[in-house]
Amino acid sequence: MKIAFYGSSLLSSYWNGAATYYRGLLQALARLGYDITFYEPDVYDRQKNRDIEAPDWCAVVVYEAAPHALMQVAARAAEADIVVKASGVGFEDDALLRAVLDHARADALTVFWDVDAPATLGQLRDEPDHPLHRALQEIDLVLTYGGGDPVVWAYRAMGAAECVPIYNALDPETHHPVGKDRRFACDLAFLGNRLPDREARVEAFFLDPASRLADQRFLLGGSGWGDKQMPANVRWLGHVGTRDHNALNVTAKAVLNISRDSMAANGFSPATRVFEAAGAGACLITDDWLGVDLFLKPGEEILVARDGDDVAEIMQSLSAERAKAIGASALRRVLGEHTYTTRAVLADAIFRRHFERPTVEAAE
Known part of the structure; x- marks a missing residue:
């Protein structure tokens, strides 16, 4: 089956935290036989800061x-x-x-894939005239980057026919243990762009302890921190490309995950970096959010900080x-339960169920 996927960027992680999620999941779907075309706009200097070139999958x-360019690529939805x-x-x-909804064929499966569901749902609650409200009446399926039952219930209440979380995961070919790199030698590392809905939490969980x-x-x-006042023992690296994530995660004694405000409030939303760090065998400390124990065991596979x-x-x-022991335990857990291969199997089953549904109904 052919997939037309309209997203932020597959080629660049620059101001684009969803890049590794797209790469891991779509590569795994390609291995299951899907023919995928990814459409991304040339914005935010992402093309000048590519992490990868176009892959063969x-x-x-x-x-x-x-x-005019948007309309040209949207018209190609008819091919999928x-x-x-x-x-x-x-x-x-x-x-x-x-x-893309206007150009999609009548027999095509239409999907809204939300990589920031708590924030999107908050916007929908605040804006009753938002165009997505109308679109949800037409879209066949909502998939989300995370969010658990709260997100599923909220989307269904807003008219979504079906909503299923497809969580972040690990691509072992991309994120794995490597040798240490003295460029990243430190006690605690945090990797994340400066965003309005995370900055206060970075101050509380990272800069204040420092x-x-x-x-x-x-x-x-991460990008955007250049003019931020920091303690003398904090060194800012700027944007760190995905090619250096393994070395950073392996070299630091511990790596910190700090959720954005909406993700922390909603829960059930592990960031991509959680699985990236665990896949490299890093000792991960995360801020506390509901559902963390569904993915990694606190105290043994991850450390949890309330503040x-x-x-x-x-x-x-x-x-x-x-x-080192916590990192090794986390690595075993994510390799066993949280790879993009397992996530792609779930997505494939959901897709196939939608295409088989008319046949089942006809048989009845």
């Missing part, structure tokens, strides 16, 4: 951020059996959604030996 079409519009594409999202642990070294990776005080306490007592 997926065709990639980069289009100009202009209305499955038409996917992701959230947060970054250029005229509402117009793109309308255009200010109290002057004898420890902290690394901050900055907990982070500071963990770092004061964390030995290199314990950090």
Whole structure:
């Protein structure tokens, strides 16, 4: 089956946290026999900061951020059996959604794939005239990056015919243990772009503990932090491409995950970096969110901090030996239960069920 996937970017993780999610999941679907074309707009300097070139398992079409180019690529939805519009594409999202739905064949499966469901649902609650409200009456299926039952119930209440979370996971070919790199030597590392709905949590969970642990070294990776006041023991790396994520995760004694406000409030939304870090065998500390224990076991496979005080306490007592043991346990767990291969099998079953449904109804 052919998939037309309209997303932010497959080729670049620059200001695009969904890149590794797209790559892992779509490559796994390609292995199951799907013929995939990914359409991404040339925005935010992403094409100047590519992590990869177009892979052999997926065709990639980069289009100009202009209305005529958007309409040209939207028209190609007519060629696909499955038409996917992701959230947060970054250029005229509402117009793109309308255009791909208008061009999709009547027999095609139409999918809205939400990579930031708690935030999207919050916007829908605040904006009763948002175009997505109308589109949900037409779309066959909503898939989400996470969110658990709260997101499923909320989307169904807003008119979605079906909503299923397809969680982040690990691509072992991309994220795996490597040798240490002294560029990333530190006690605690955090990797994340500066975003309005995460900055206060970064201050509380990362910068404040750093200010109290002057004898420890902290690394901050991600875009947008250049003018942020930081303690002297925090070194800012700027954008860290995915090719360096393994080395950073392996080299730091511990790696910190900090959820965005909406993700933390909703729960059941592990960030991609959780599985990336675990796949490299890193000792991961995460802020506390509902459902973390469904993915990794607190205290054995991941450490959980309720606030900055907990982070500071963990770092004061964390030995290199314990950090290594936690990382090894996390690696075993994600390889066994949380790979994109398992996620793709779920997505494939959902897709096939939709195409088989008319035949089943006819037989009855």
